[in-house]
Amino acid sequence: MHEHPDDYIKPELMACCGAREISDGNVVLVGTGFPTMSANIAKHTNAPYATLMQESGVYDARPTRPALSVGDPCLNPGAAMIGGLVDVMAMFLQAGWVDVGFLSGSQVDKFGNINTTVIGDYDNPTSRLPGSGGANPIGSLAKKILIIALHDTRRLAERIDFITTPGYIDGPGAREKAGLPPDTGPEVIITNKAVMRFDSGTKEAYLATYHPDSSVDEIAALTPWDLKVADDVHETEPPRAEELRVIREILDPFGMIKIYEGRGYV
Amino acid sequence: MPMDEAIKQHVNSGDFLFIGGYVCRTPFAAIHEIIRQGKKDLTITRGNASDDFDMMIGAGVVKRFIGTFLSLGLYGLGRCYRRSIEKEIPHKIEIEEYTNLSLPMMLLAGSMGMPFVPVKDMAGSDLLNVKSFMGENKYKMIDSPFDGSPTLLVPALNPDVAIIHVQQADESGNAQIWGIGGDCKVGANAAKKVIVSCERIVSREVIGKDPSRTIVPDFKVAAVVEEPFGAHPGYTPGFYDVDFFFGSQYQQASNTVEGFEEFLNEWVFGLQDRKAYIQHYIERFGYGVFKKLEAGFDYGYPVSYAY
Numbered sequence A: 001m002h003e004h005p006d007d008y009i010k011p012e013l014m015a016c017c018g019a020r021e022i023s024d025g026n027v028v029l030v031g032t033g034f035p036t037m038s039a040n041i042a043k044h045t046n047a048p049y050a051t052l053m054q055e056s057g058v059y060d061a062r063p064t065r066p067a068l069s070v071g072d073p074c075l076n077p078g079a080a081m082i083g084g085l086v087d088v089m090a091m092f093l094q095a096g097w098v099d100v101g102f103l104s105g106s107q108v109d110k111f112g113n114i115n116t117t118v119i120g121d122y123d124n125p126t127s128r129l130p131g132s133g134g135a136n137p138i139g140s141l142a143k144k145i146l147i148i149a150l151h152d153t154r155r156l157a158e159r160i161d162f163i164t165t166p167g168y169i170d171g172p173g174a175r176e177k178a179g180l181p182p183d184t185g186p187e188v189i190i191t192n193k194a195v196m197r198f199d200s201g202t203k204e205a206y207l208a209t210y211h212p213d214s215s216v217d218e219i220a221a222l223t224p225w226d227l228k229v230a231d232d233v234h235e236t237e238p239p240r241a242e243e244l245r246v247i248r249e250i251l252d253p254f255g256m257i258k259i260y261e262g263r264g265y266v
Numbered sequence B: 001m002p003m004d005e006a007i008k009q010h011v012n013s014g015d016f017l018f019i020g021g022y023v024c025r026t027p028f029a030a031i032h033e034i035i036r037q038g039k040k041d042l043t044i045t046r047g048n049a050s051d052d053f054d055m056m057i058g059a060g061v062v063k064r065f066i067g068t069f070l071s072l073g074l075y076g077l078g079r080c081y082r083r084s085i086e087k088e089i090p091h092k093i094e095i096e097e098y099t100n101l102s103l104p105m106m107l108l109a110g111s112m113g114m115p116f117v118p119v120k121d122m123a124g125s126d127l128l129n130v131k132s133f134m135g136e137n138k139y140k141m142i143d144s145p146f147d148g149s150p151t152l153l154v155p156a157l158n159p160d161v162a163i164i165h166v167q168q169a170d171e172s173g174n175a176q177i178w179g180i181g182g183d184c185k186v187g188a189n190a191a192k193k194v195i196v197s198c199e200r201i202v203s204r205e206v207i208g209k210d211p212s213r214t215i216v217p218d219f220k221v222a223a224v225v226e227e228p229f230g231a232h233p234g235y236t237p238g239f240y241d242v243d244f245f246f247g248s249q250y251q252q253a254s255n256t257v258e259g260f261e262e263f264l265n266e267w268v269f270g271l272q273d274r275k276a277y278i279q280h281y282i283e284r285f286g287y288g289v290f291k292k293l294e295a296g297f298d299y300g301y302p303v304s305y306a307y
Helices: A010-019 A034-044 A085-094 A135-141 A174-178 A216-222 A241-251 A256-262 B003-010 B028-036 B051-058 B079-087 B102-111 B184-190 B244-254 B257-269 B274-285 B287-293
Strands: A027-029 A051-054 A100-104 A107-109 A118-120 A125-128 A144-148 A186-190 A194-198 A205-210 A229-235 B016-019 B042-045 B062-067 B094-097 B116-119 B140-143 B150-155 B161-169 B193-201 B214-216 B221-226
Touching: A010 A034, A010 A144, A010 A186, A010 A241, A010 A256, A027 A034, A027 A085, A034 A051, A034 A100, A034 A144, A034 A241, A051 A085, A085 A135, A085 B102, A100 A135, A125 B079, A186 A205, A205 A216, A216 A229, B003 B028, B003 B193, B003 B221, B016 B184, B028 B051, B028 B161, B028 B193, B028 B257, B028 B274, B042 B051, B051 B062, B051 B079, B051 B244, B051 B257, B079 B244, B079 B257, B102 B116, B102 B150, B102 B184, B161 B184, B161 B221, B184 B214, B244 B257, B257 B274, B274 B287
Parallel strands: A027 A051, A027 A100, A100 A144, A144 A186, A205 A229, B016 B042, B016 B161, B042 B062, B062 B094, B161 B193, B193 B221
Antiparallel strands: A118 A125, A186 A194, A194 A205, B116 B150, B140 B150
């Protein structure tokens, strides 16, 4: 049995949920923040032979401080390979070599579609967001997509204003019909309240596990679609002592992960 | 040649510019000079745009943006970019949106003289439902002539001018980089001519010590400008770190139109060139802060090209 200390914060739990989705030997394309943290926890625990790459052109970086962007200078010294966007996004991702892609979204819907483009009308938006960047190709072409999101009725939506990155689009068969590669798509949505997975038949996100201080009822109330609940729904396993040790002693000694609490990940 | 001359001679209002950089090696000295010279109606492009594109948009020099993404990274959404789109301040730019796969591939196609290139992303997304100034030529969906499968084609891009910042170049323009590449190599080679801004000008002999690092050959290069600290507040591997402190200053200033204008007056219009910029930085924040950005030094493993 694993030991589960109870002094963890929610972002640490979310990072651990991400780590547990990564299998040994996986090639993982990461952004900064949760994705990097999760992939590195995995490397130190369940997936020592997983390798990471950043879209900016870096493969298997060995940073000695947490990278604050995918272009961070600390990714350069010690990396196994440095090229550019064409190398990572085309030669590796488009060519089918990336096992896991890790995304976050301003808005996520029940089919795992993600909006990072606009809130409101495209031509006259209420809020102009950054755009796709690498998100669309990662969501289109990585074999398994992990999504990180805040769990409230604004960030999660029945339908989103703009599909920047396709999940299962409008249901079963839609990815294939659109011309996206077979056997790709979102695997999980990890929120500050729950872990949701996708039904193999309907392609809708359902509640798989609820985090320790949450409940099925609370999550249903915070989810703006008719959320199905797994027959074996249960509490999310809290961070293990070993996972917390890796986060606090090796990956993030200055506790930068705490900034996510300020962003609502509580 | 000095930066003001390079921009005067080689960048015209209305031009289509590729501007290299990815936090890494952003040609900020050139960007400030473009703003100082009041160029107008530029079309700008690169994958993953950041504070430099935000500043140009806020300064009103941009008409069109062929982009994938624009944010201030750690500091959140691009304030000037948002004001332009949401409130038409100083005016609304036109955007044609692609991704960090498709846009670099369009530049790659341009660099290789190919008319278009197939890409596997964007399918099933709303990126295919929004078209701006490129109209029907934003993309074409065809049945593959080989197996009949639906295939997305995107057009090649050939900017009028590419502006890149590199670690070193020789006087004729052979330009060398190391570290994160972004779309710098494809963007530079797709352009009709290149302005190379560099940390140091070295001899042709030094270039020849490690020629595999050269990303643009001199025959494509129209101007070489030695501009130490030229990527600040971005970084240049082996020379200086990202200036996170200055990044937050820009974010705070650009929160309001007034703050942004003050920032431009202080850091762009009030200074005649990069030398004055460095001087001002030291006077404003102290030599210690400036010196702290300087990279340590680590000799790479020497490579041998001997035979």
